[in-house]
Amino acid sequence: xxxxxxxxxxxxxxxxxxxxxxxxxxxxxxxxxxxxxxxxxxxxxxxxxxxxxxxxxxxxxxxxxxxxxxxxxxxxxxxxxxxxxxxxxxxxxxxxxxxxxxxxxxxxxxxxxxxxxxxxxxxxxxxxxxxxxxxxxxxxxxxxxxxxxxxxxxxxxxxxxxxxxxxxxxxxxxxxxxxxxxxxxxxxxxxxxxxxxxxxxxxxxxxxxxxxxxxxxxxxxxxxxxxxxxxxxxxxxxxxxxxxxxxxxxxxxxxxxxxxxxxxxxxxxxxxxxxxxxxxxxxxxxxxxxxxxxxxxxxxxxxxxxxxxxxxxxxxxxxxxxxxxxxxxxxxxxxxxxxxxxxxxxxxxxxxxxxxxxxxxxxxxxxxxxxxxxxxxxxxxxxxxxxxxxxxxxxxxxxxxxxxxxxxxxxxxxxxxxxxxxxxxxxxxxxxxxxxxxxxxxxxxxx
Amino acid sequence: xxxxxxxxxxxxxxxxxxxxxxxxxxxxxxxxxxxxxxxxxxxxxxxxxxxxxxxxxxxxxxxxxxxxxxxxxxxxxxxxxxxxxxxxxxxxxxxxxxxxxxxxxxxxxxxxxxxxxxxxxxxxxxxxxxxxxxxxxxxxxxxxxxxxxxxxxxxxxxxxxxxxxxxxxxxxxxxxxxxxxxxxxxxxxxxxxxxxxxxxxxxxxxxxxxxxxxxxxxxxxxxxxxxxxxxxxxxxxxxxxxxxxxxxxxxxxxxxxxxxxxxxxxxxxxxxxxxxxxxxxxxxxxxxxxxxxxxxxx
Numbered sequence: 001x002x003x004x005x006x007x008x009x010x011x012x013x014x015x016x017x018x019x020x021x022x023x024x025x026x027x028x029x030x031x032x033x034x035x036x037x038x039x040x041x042x043x044x045x046x047x048x049x050x051x052x053x054x055x056x057x058x059x060x061x062x063x064x065x066x067x068x069x070x071x072x073x074x075x076x077x078x079x080x081x082x083x084x085x086x087x088x089x090x091x092x093x094x095x096x097x098x099x100x101x102x103x104x105x106x107x108x109x110x111x112x113x114x115x116x117x118x119x120x121x122x123x124x125x126x127x128x129x130x131x132x133x134x135x136x137x138x139x140x141x142x143x144x145x146x147x148x149x150x151x152x153x154x155x156x157x158x159x160x161x162x163x164x165x166x167x168x169x170x171x172x173x174x175x176x177x178x179x180x181x182x183x184x185x186x187x188x189x190x191x192x193x194x195x196x197x198x199x200x201x202x203x204x205x206x207x208x209x210x211x212x213x214x215x216x217x218x219x220x221x222x223x224x225x226x227x228x229x230x231x232x233x234x235x236x237x238x239x240x241x242x243x244x245x246x247x248x249x250x251x252x253x254x255x256x257x258x259x260x261x262x263x264x265x266x267x268x269x270x271x272x273x274x275x276x277x278x279x280x281x282x283x284x285x286x287x288x289x290x291x292x293x294x295x296x297x298x299x300x301x302x303x304x305x306x307x308x309x310x311x312x313x314x315x316x317x318x319x320x321x322x323x324x325x326x327x328x329x330x331x332x333x334x335x336x337x338x339x340x341x342x343x344x345x346x347x348x349x350x351x352x353x354x355x356x357x358x359x360x361x362x363x364x365x366x367x368x369x370x371x372x373x374x375x376x377x378x379x380x381x382x383x384x385x386x387x388x389x390x391x392x393x394x395x396x397x398x399x400x401x402x403x404x405x406x407x408x409x410x411x412x413x414x415x416x417x418x419x420x421x422x423x424x425x426x427x428x429x430x431x432x433x434x435x436x437x438x439x440x441x442x443x444x445x446x447x
Numbered sequence: 448x449x450x451x452x453x454x455x456x457x458x459x460x461x462x463x464x465x466x467x468x469x470x471x472x473x474x475x476x477x478x479x480x481x482x483x484x485x486x487x488x489x490x491x492x493x494x495x496x497x498x499x500x501x502x503x504x505x506x507x508x509x510x511x512x513x514x515x516x517x518x519x520x521x522x523x524x525x526x527x528x529x530x531x532x533x534x535x536x537x538x539x540x541x542x543x544x545x546x547x548x549x550x551x552x553x554x555x556x557x558x559x560x561x562x563x564x565x566x567x568x569x570x571x572x573x574x575x576x577x578x579x580x581x582x583x584x585x586x587x588x589x590x591x592x593x594x595x596x597x598x599x600x601x602x603x604x605x606x607x608x609x610x611x612x613x614x615x616x617x618x619x620x621x622x623x624x625x626x627x628x629x630x631x632x633x634x635x636x637x638x639x640x641x642x643x644x645x646x647x648x649x650x651x652x653x654x655x656x657x658x659x660x661x662x663x664x665x666x667x668x669x670x671x672x673x674x675x676x677x678x679x680x681x682x683x684x685x686x687x688x689x690x691x692x693x694x695x696x697x698x699x700x701x702x703x704x705x706x707x708x709x710x711x712x713x714x715x716x717x718x719x720x721x722x723x724x725x726x727x728x729x730x731x732x733x734x735x736x737x738x739x740x741x742x743x744x745x
Contacts, residue, residue: 007527010491012465034525037462038561049701053688057557060466117493129493132481145473149675156683157674159466160593163683170647170684358648443464
């Protein structure tokens with residue numbers, strides 16, 4: 001048996017991939033993440049609210065998601081200590097607008113800065129990148145900047161804004177601020193319609209057939225065409241099991257699905273494992289990435305999972321044709337981006353700024369002793385923060401990131417999501433793209 | 448003087464969250480930047496070179512950008528099977544300028560807290576001089592968690608064009624860090640008249656007295672140039688966390704640290720001056736400042 005070792009680059013950091021080959025095909029693979037920063041340890045024994053400032057720094061690309069998961073976990077601590085926390089609709093909406101800005105920006109950035117260059121390279125090995133060079137790159141960079149500017153009207157800054165507090169949000173925008181945000185969002189929508197989708201938002205979000213998407217030349221149709229030419233319409237399939245534990249405008253409650261059958265899910269079935277990590281065994285372990293399972297099975301999280309549990313028409317059609325192949329996974333991110341744009345536009349139009357921004361808990365935080373869980377559907381999937389607090393001081397802080405769900409390591413008889421997607425592949429170039437199709441965030445994986 | 452060729456840039460990472468990379472990608476004049484700089488390598492982007500090829504045969508280049516905290520401990524940081532010194536040293540020796548972006552690279556930042564003996568900034572370990580290196584003459588610190596994209600891009604442009612870039616004792620460019628985050632804060636009047644912010648989520652009141660705002664003690668022009676060209680922490684009703692200072696992150700960030708029930712004085716203001724003035728200001732009840740900023744009755 002042959003074993004090869006590769007480095008997967010440009011995944012918000014890098015990972016080492018160890019591959020076992022049999023008959024020129026991948027029989028087993030281990031994905032290893034080395035750079036652990038110890039945020040859960042750093043938070044131990046610190047005042048509870050410090051977590052609001054620390055946890056966004058888990059990740060430079062999804063800092064708002066971490067802030068939101070953290071504040072929800074703190075609010076759950078108050079609730080478990082018999083102190084109900086109620087949020088105004090305005091606070092809920094502003095949290096969602098800021099989170100959506102982060103997701104929209106993430107999907108545009110990932111598609112133009114990662115997916116397209118990687119596909120160009122597969123298509124043409126002499127390709128040397130387009131960052132800081134091609135007009136398309138600058139247009140996407142501008143759209144990203146505008147998206148985050150829209151969000152920063154509410155969150156103050158991106159990345160690492162701290163715009164949430166227990167009971168709501170800290171900002172108190174005036175109606176003209178909201179109008180400004182709407183104007184900026186329109187520019188982002190125009191970019192996506194013209195360059196990414198090749199259709200108006202209304203047309204695109206009404207599609208329910210893969211064929212419709214291909215009718216217009218766009219960054220998306222080029223990507224789909226290229227992926228099909230390189231067999232990504234059948235490669236990269238995993239367990240075809242999906243999980244979305246956080247809330248979303250796309251569906252009601254926490255859900256899971258096996259293939260196309262959608263059922264309710266409950267966070268109590270989530271388990272975390274330190275198998276194969278340096279934490280469990282400093283000499284035998286080989287990664288800092290933990291593993292997360294639902295009822296002892298591996299589930300895929302992220303935009304494809306959200307689209308599948310929401311029974312989104314277009315992605316259901318891709319899934320019908322291509323199952324959970326890399327092509328469906330990549331396309332789901334672009335399709336989610338379109339729905340996020342529509343939803344954010346709606347939220348901005350309906351935002352009632354006259355409501356209160358924040359209803360702070362009455363209980364003094366220094367008297368708070370409880371446990372609480374906060375869940376958010378982050379750009380890459382379900383993000384879970386669990387806090388154990390005693391007299392306002394953090395006893396234990398645990399974070400399960402979306403990439404832990406998708407990129408942790410399983411066993412030979414129980415393959416993780418990424419392992420399942422890699423087994424059977426016959427080329428390293430394709431392996432590299434399949435790993436990247438999960439929109440890997442190396443820093444989140446190991447916090 | 449403006450050189451007639453593009454300046455070359457290599458961006459590497461220590462112990463990081465990638466926040467400075469993503470902040471930099473928000474720079475709103477990126478075409479202007481790209482006209483003057485050639486990014487040879489950036490870890491998050493598809494660039495013309497790989498890090499391995501650059502390390503194989505290091506050649507002289509202009510800007511080494513380092514994001515993330517520094518460490519010599521291989522078990523804390525490895526990239527491409529190499530320890531951080533094995534990546535940093537060959538490149539640092541060939542770089543004209545070394546620009547530390549973010550508080551981690553400058554002072555050690557948040558990730559230093561894991562092991563303050565072994566994780567630091569380039570030339571500082573928090574406020575102590577001597578970090579990864581004891582001395583190095585071509586280092587500029589651009590702290591912040593993250594650093595603002597304009598701080599990064601414009602400092603690089605100024606250095607490239609050989610403009611005078613005055614640095615403070617923390618090696619921060621003075622044109623950025625001589626300002627305080629307090630300057631330009633929309634709540635200044637509440638600070639002047641000592642009107643406290645009763646609770647977060649409202650437009651009124653100063654967050655310095657109860658909510659831990661470090662704006663008057665933090666060197667940064669956030670409220671002059673604004674974040675994402677539009678806002679800032681304090682403009683979004685959130686206290687300044689002091690993220691550009693060597694002691695970021697302090698303990699209990701959302702509480703004002705008090706001595707005998709008095710907050711610390713603003714940067715460079717004597718206790719006598721500040722508490723005298725504060726006492727006088729507080730003795731007046733300014734009716735306008737006690738009311739809502741926008742009175743919805745009229």
